[in-house]
Amino acid sequence: MLSIIIPTLNEEKNIEKLLKIIKDNEFNDYEIIIADAGSKDNTLKIAKENNCIISEGGLPAKGRNCGAEIAKGDVLLFMDADLDFYPKQFLELSMKEFDRKKIGIASFPIYPQRNNIYMNPITLNVFYNYPQFLLQKLFPMGAMAIMVKKELFNKVNGFDEKISLAEDHYFVQQASKKERFGIISSVKLYMPLRRFETDGYFRTAFKYLFCAIKLALGKPSRNTEYKFGHYKENE
Numbered sequence: 072m073l074s075i076i077i078p079t080l081n082e083e084k085n086i087e088k089l090l091k092i093i094k095d096n097e098f099n100d101y102e103i104i105i106a107d108a109g110s111k112d113n114t115l116k117i118a119k120e121n122n123c124i125i126s127e128g129g130l131p132a133k134g135r136n137c138g139a140e141i142a143k144g145d146v147l148l149f150m151d152a153d154l155d156f157y158p159k160q161f162l163e164l165s166m167k168e169f170d171r172k173k174i175g176i177a178s179f180p181i182y183p184q185r186n187n188i189y190m191n192p193i194t195l196n197v198f199y200n201y202p203q204f205l206l207q208k209l210f211p212m213g214a215m216a217i218m219v220k221k222e223l224f225n226k227v228n229g230f231d232e233k234i235s236l237a238e239d240h241y242f243v244q245q246a247s248k249k250e251r252f253g254i255i256s257s258v259k260l261y262m263p264l265r266r267f268e269t270d271g272y273f274r275t276a277f278k279y280l281f282c283a284i285k286l287a288l289g290k291p292s293r294n295t296e297y298k299f300g301h302y303k304e305n306e
Contacts, residue, residue, distance in 0.1 A: 073101040073166060074144030074221070076126075078134030080108040082152040083117055085263075089152055090121045098163035104142060106134035132230035132238045139224055147224055149239075150216040155184055155261040164257045165218060175223040175250025176243060178203070178213030179260040189272045190264055204254060210286075211252040213243035216260050223250050234291045237282040241291045 075093065079086055086105070093103065105118040106128035118125060126141055128134035135149050146169065148162075158164070169177055180200045183190045203212045217239060227245045230238050243252065267275050285291060 072144035073098075073146050073148055073162065074104060074139070074142035075101055075148045075150065076104045076106060076135055076138035076142060077150055077152050078106045078108065078128050078131045078138070079110060079114050079118075079152045080128070081110045081112045081114060083110075083113040085153040086114055087117050089150075089154060090117070090123070092156060092159075093162065094121070096160055096162040098160065098166065101162065102143060104138040106138040108134060130232070132232045132234065136229040136232065139221065139229055142221060145221050146218065147221050148216065148218045151262075153263045153265070154215060156216075157259045157261065161258045165255050168255050168257050169218055169253075172253045173251065174253035176211075176213070176217065176219040176246040177253045177255050178211075178218075178243060179216050179255050179258055181215065181260050181262055184261045184263050187264075190267060207252060207254060211243050211247045212240050213252075214239050215262055217243060218255065219246060220250070231291070236278065237286060237291065240283070240286055244286065 077086070077089070090103070093101075103118075103121070103123040104126050105115070105123045106126040107115055107118075108128035108130070115125060124141065126134075127137045129137070131151075138149075139147055146166070148165070165177075165179075180203070181195055182192050183195065186192070199212075206212070214237075223246050226249055227242065230242045232238075234241055246252070270278075282291075
């Protein structure tokens with residue numbers, strides 16, 4: 072079984088869309104766990120209407136860990152609430168490639184949900200997708216959606232909740248020391264731009280670059296400012 076774990080905080084618009092995308096798949100051997108950080112909107116109502124399992128949440132690392140604690144699947148798929156995927160049958164394709172490559176943990180190529188001069192497929196290919204592919208054995212990366220064996224997740228004690236930013240990359244790197252890492256190339260992940268638009272493109276890019284450098288030096292960021300859900304005010 073596949074356990075899909077989604078941390079949320081006031082995501083009523085996005086979670087409804089994402090749940091529909093998931094349910095449009097022909098692959099149906101899964102459960103959906105919503106790890107909620109105290110939503111005040113209709114996030115939980117929508118989750119319950121879609122037969123999701125509700126878990127305690129918090130910042131993303133805590134939400135993922137809480138969801139994994141009650142997950143019944145032998146494979147976990149962590150994903151943000153505001154994502155889109157292509158093609159439609161992304162769950163089946165992801166599971167098949169995960170099994171075929173005999174890997175323990177995997178991430179996905181990332182593209183923007185809409186394009187502009189700062190964020191477009193070329194930008195993400197140059198600064199993320201190509202480096203992710205070329206450096207996957209030396210510096211594995213994973214963000215927004217990560218697939219991992221539950222047994223491996225438990226071996227590394229899940230996500231480090233003390234890391235304030237890029238805890239997902241750190242988790243991937245720790246897990247890849249114990250089992251093979253791979254990239255699910257048959258599926259594309261599409262991310263929103265709301266954090267970049269709210270916090271600023273250059274400021275956000277610099278913050279992620281700074282965290283990547285610290286990770287490369289073995290010093291993950293434990294004091295970098297991170298706000299969960301603050302961009303909702305500007306949507």
